[in-house]
Amino acid sequence: MMEEIEHTDELGRKYRALSNGEGFIIIKGPPEGLLDELHLPEPFATTLHNILYARGIFDYQTAARGQALVGALQEALLLDAQRLLEAYYHLEQGGLP
Numbered sequence: 001m002m003e004e005i006e007h008t009d010e011l012g013r014k015y016r017a018l019s020n021g022e023g024f025i026i027i028k029g030p031p032e033g034l035l036d037e038l039h040l041p042e043p044f045a046t047t048l049h050n051i052l053y054a055r056g057i058f059d060y061q062t063a064a065r066g067q068a069l070v071g072a073l074q075e076a077l078l079l080d081a082q083r084l085l086e087a088y089y090h091l092e093q094g095g096l097p
Contacts, residue, residue: 002026011046014053029058048076 007017007025018026030052035045051072057063 004028011042013046013049016053016058029053031058044076044080047079048072051075 002018002020005017005019005025007015007019007027009015015030015032016028018028030049034052035049038045040048052058055068055072057068057072063069
């Protein structure tokens with residue numbers, strides 16, 4: 001019997017998946033390799049992937065609805081803007097962490 005689980009890969013990307021409990025996993029979403037096709041840099045690609053996961057954006061139909069993708073991108077960019085702001089702060093305090 002298959003059970004729905006949260007699977008995390010070696011990059012830290014989260015997936016909704018089905019597992020038989022013996023190591024066999026079928027990914028439901030977000031699709032594996034989706035963001036790799038866009039050649040986005042790490043860790044931005046993983047951040048965006050995990051936002052898509054958290055928002056349940058697993059397929060074209062969901063992604064095309066309303067502002068789903070715009071919201072996910074805005075959230076990812078906001079997170080990166082926060083990291084950039086923190087880097088400025090640490091640099092001005094005498095060096096990066």
